[in-house]
Amino acid sequence: MHNSSILNRNYYFGDVHKVAESLLGKIFVRKLKGNILSGKIVEVEAYDGLIDEASHAFNGKTKRNEVMFKQGGLLYVYFTYGMHYCANVVTGNIDDPKAVLLRGIEPLEGIEQMSLNRFGIKSFTQKEFINLTNGPAKLCKALGIQRSENGTDLTGEEIFILDSPNLNKSEIIITTRIGVNKSISLPWRYYIKNNRFVSKK
């Protein structure tokens, strides 16, 4: 199915901004009920722990954000707006709570299952195809990621990320984050230029 290797623990101990940028183009894989669901990561945001007012970890550890305070390479899933889940990749050391929010992926494998998860039906229009995974809560729905996936080890078998060469600088747009009220001018959002599954240009 794939030849590339799974990103190892060491990868997730890098600088959160470097990890965020380098995750673009890599393949996020979710095994769900024997199906493989996968997609290319096309949009992310970095949340820089204790110095970042917009980070969930800014005010210290709570039951909700405790996974951010664990070692890099875990999945931090949070619930928001009363109905949505969003997924982050935790980076760095214990008690150094940084994370990369996954905001958009381009579906590769298991597309019919993603449509079932999103819309309750296997078929979809061209417009619905884009709508499958072009947003942080949409991609969680499509991949079947919810509260029970919080804390999943990305070096395990269930959810992991496959390595691939880093993109050229010319293929990457760096800009401000979306949906935050604090630290709004920090350019900590990264996405692939001209990709249709980026949530907002």
Added chain:
DNA sequence: CCACGGATTGGCT
């Protein structure tokens, strides 16, 4: 294409 508001629940003050 853009702006606006409703949905809905848990975390935190």
Added chain:
DNA sequence: GCCAATCCGTGGA
């Protein structure tokens, strides 16, 4: 009690 790292449908330009 307030409001969120969102999404979707609606209505107008």
